Amino acid sequence: MFYNFKSLIPFVFFISLMANANQEVIVTDLKPNAPDFVELDNKFNQEGIVKKIIRSESQLGKYYFIFVEKPIKKTIYSGTLTTTYGLNNEGRWGEIDYIEEDPTEIVVKNLRAYIMSAHPDGFVQIQKFQDDGSDIYSPEFFYHDSFIEDADDDGNPEFYLTYFADSDGLDDKPLKVIVYDSNQKVGDSFLKAKATAFYPAGNEESIYRVRYDQFWMSLPNKVQLRANDIIMKYK
Secondary structure (H helix, E strand, C coil): CCCCHHHHHHHHHHHHHHHHHHHCCEEEECCCCCHHHHHHHHHHCCCCEEEEEEEEEECCEEEEEEEEEEEEEEEEECCCEEEEEEECCCCCEEEEEEEECCCEEEEEEEEEEEEEEEECCEEEEEEEEEEECECCEEEEECHHHCEEECCCCCCCCEEEEEEEEEECCCCCEEEEEEEEEEEEEECCEEEEEEEEEEECCCCCCCCCEEEECCCHHHCCHHHHHHHHHHHHHCC
């Protein structure tokens, strides 16, 4: 029996397109007036101020990456005015220059981030991140480098969270990139891996360095490279 393989080509091509479509990860930065943004904002408004929500749709379902800031205290320090005295253009002693500094505003806040899975009867929490600020410790999300992506093209999203932690004193200042890999589960949560870049802040013995936690090597190579791109961006 002979088969006309040419006649099967369109069918095989159609199956290939369907497989690729099933593996596509669609990512959307939600606007504040989007219905699902409003629904989640109402859910988290007692936790703080919802700053950003990203939605992913894939073969795994629909997920939301939610960023919340909870201000605790705001302090405004008045600007200073420094006047310099000397001989002026008229040859007289008097004011010859001044430097005026703008007021400084310092906000103590707590950071929260959530990964929520959408279900017909509501949302289920998959992951939670938290870091609390204080008078001497100020964590800050880097929103432009916090996103959802499928760097290894496996049809499953990764969730990238980047933040910097400033503090008083000469301790090194850390920039952290956390990756949640939806393709690997730890209990009911996604695998969490972290890279931390340490920036010297005056201690003579300190040097710039990057450290990876024990779960880092569990990430696919392309995901590691994507996260390292963020680290290198700020080097």
